[in-house]
Amino acid sequence: MSISRRSLLKSAMLTAMTAGVMKGAAAQEFANPQFSEPVPVGNDEWRVGTKLVLFGTQGGPIMNVARMMTSQAIMIDGRMHLVDFGYGALQRMAEMGIPVETIKNMYLTHHHSDHMMDLPAIMNVTWASGVKGPIGVYGPAPIVQSLVAAKQLFAEDYRIRGRGGRFLPIESVFEARTIDMSKQIAQKPVLIHQDDTVKVTAIKVPHSEFELALALRFDTANRSIVVSGDTGFSENLIELAKGADVLLHEVMYWPGIEKMLLARGNGVIPEAQRQYFLSEHTTAEDAGKIAAAAGVKTLVLNHLISGPEPVTDAQWIASAKTHYQGQVIVGRDRMII
Numbered sequence: 001m002s003i004s005r006r007s008l009l010k011s012a013m014l015t016a017m018t019a020g021v022m023k024g025a026a027a028q029e030f031a032n033p034q035f036s037e038p039v040p041v042g043n044d045e046w047r048v049g050t051k052l053v054l055f056g057t058q059g060g061p062i063m064n065v066a067r068m069m070t071s072q073a074i075m076i077d078g079r080m081h082l083v084d085f086g087y088g089a090l091q092r093m094a095e096m097g098i099p100v101e102t103i104k105n106m107y108l109t110h111h112h113s114d115h116m117m118d119l120p121a122i123m124n125v126t127w128a129s130g131v132k133g134p135i136g137v138y139g140p141a142p143i144v145q146s147l148v149a150a151k152q153l154f155a156e157d158y159r160i161r162g163r164g165g166r167f168l169p170i171e172s173v174f175e176a177r178t179i180d181m182s183k184q185i186a187q188k189p190v191l192i193h194q195d196d197t198v199k200v201t202a203i204k205v206p207h208s209e210f211e212l213a214l215a216l217r218f219d220t221a222n223r224s225i226v227v228s229g230d231t232g233f234s235e236n237l238i239e240l241a242k243g244a245d246v247l248l249h250e251v252m253y254w255p256g257i258e259k260m261l262l263a264r265g266n267g268v269i270p271e272a273q274r275q276y277f278l279s280e281h282t283t284a285e286d287a288g289k290i291a292a293a294a295g296v297k298t299l300v301l302n303h304l305i306s307g308p309e310p311v312t313d314a315q316w317i318a319s320a321k322t323h324y325q326g327q328v329i330v331g332r333d334r335m336i337i
Contacts, residue, residue: 045336046075046098050223052246052300052337055092059250059281059305061114067333068092069114070303072248074218074225076197079104083216083227087117088333090125096334100126105193106174107200108139109229110213111146120150123174128161133173138192138200140212144176181212189217189240197221203240205231207280215240226296230303232279233286241294246337248300249287251316252277256307263308281305284316288324299324302331 046053053075056068068088074081080102082089093100103126108116126135137147151158151170158170177192179202184190186204193200199219207213207230215237217226226241228234228249241247257277261269282290284301291299301316313330320328329337 043334043336044097046073046096047078049077050218050220050225051075052225052248053096053098054248054300054302054331054333054335054337055089055096056086057302057304057331057333057335058086059114059252059303061087061112061117067304069117071115071118072227072302073098074198075102076104076218076220078102079197081198081200081218082106082122084109084115084229085118085122086114089118090121092334100129101131103131103135105136105138105200107214107216108137108143108146109216109227110140110207110210111142112208112230115230116146119146120153123147123150123170124154124157127158127167127170127173130167131173132168134175135173136175136177136193138177138179140181140210140214141178143178147174147176179212179214185212187236192216201240203236205229205234205237207231208276217241217244228282228287228290228302230280231282233282233290238290238293241290241296244294244296246298246300247291247294247296248302248331249290250282250303250305251284251287251301251320252281252305253307253311253315253319254278254283256309256311257305258307259309260307284319285322288320288322288328291320291326292324296326298327298329298337300329300331300337304331 045051053073055071058064058067058069061069069086070084071086071089072083081104137143161167179192185202189201189203192202197220201217202214205213205215213229215227215229215231217240224244225246226244228237230250231237261273287299287301299320301320316330317328
């Protein structure tokens with residue numbers, strides 16, 4: 001066999017393998033609504049006004065080709081207030097043509113990995129891009145330690161690239177701003193940031209064993225957007241979201257979660273796991289209850305946890321509309337609202 005013939009054979013084999021992979025991926029995408037068509041890139045609506053941009057809509061530290069882990073931004077006349085930064089946030093920003101230079105502040109709702117995996121990457125790329133900052137990184141304790149650890153991950157890179165003063169010290173670009181736990185924030189919304197374009201308030205919501213998990217509200221001259229973070233049914237969230245234009249709320253599909261837990265436990269669900277999901281996450285029906293009680297105009301479902309089987313957009317929406325008559329949108333990565 002000649003060299004050219006070997007090359008042709010190798011090329012044919014690779015083509016066949018690629019076609020098989022593409023065919024399998026397409027079949028999976030067709031069969032599973034979780035792999036629905038992505039929103040087209042290149043949309044620059046984020047540059048004007050107050051927009052909600054969804055970078056990642058997957059709930060939990062789960063790899064998914066269509067949905068990155070949780071991350072979203074409130075864009076105010078082209079400046080970014082980034083809320084959570086799970087795996088894939090930086091990739092989605094690049095795909096959408098939203099540069100790191102637009103980042104004004106960052107906010108972490110709680111210290112679960114699927115909400116903060118991209119923190120070291122975002123810090124490094126932003127620093128290497130020459131952004132001067134300071135960019136405030138707001139979050140519950142231990143947000144200070146989180147930034148220190150993120151810097152340490154690339155410590156040698158910062159040392160080498162930063163020789164000769166080529167870049168500003170990373171500490172001057174990102175500033176940790178701890179949101180303290182107190183009776184005040186546990187009971188009513190508390191102002192955590194305000195400038196000439198936005199007022200940001202926060203309140204405690206129930207999630208896992210965190211001393212403080214947050215929901216956030218952004219009020220601008222023309223819009224109000226609330227981000228639930230991860231939470232169970234919360235009267236605090238209703239208080240925070242009153243009269244908002246948009247409520248971005250996490251949702252789970254309990255029948256699917258129940259099926260997953262039964263499979264893991266050989267037909268038995270440990271009570272601690274049952275209570276975790278039922279009290280510290282929210283069904284779409286309960287998200288609808290919260291939206292209705294708060295009187296919000298639009299409910300956007302996010303941080304989707306469906307279990308092992310697909311849940312259609314129609315199913316999510318029907319569940320949310322059990323108690324809520326406003327507009328319901330099932331979030332998808334790269335969506336601008």
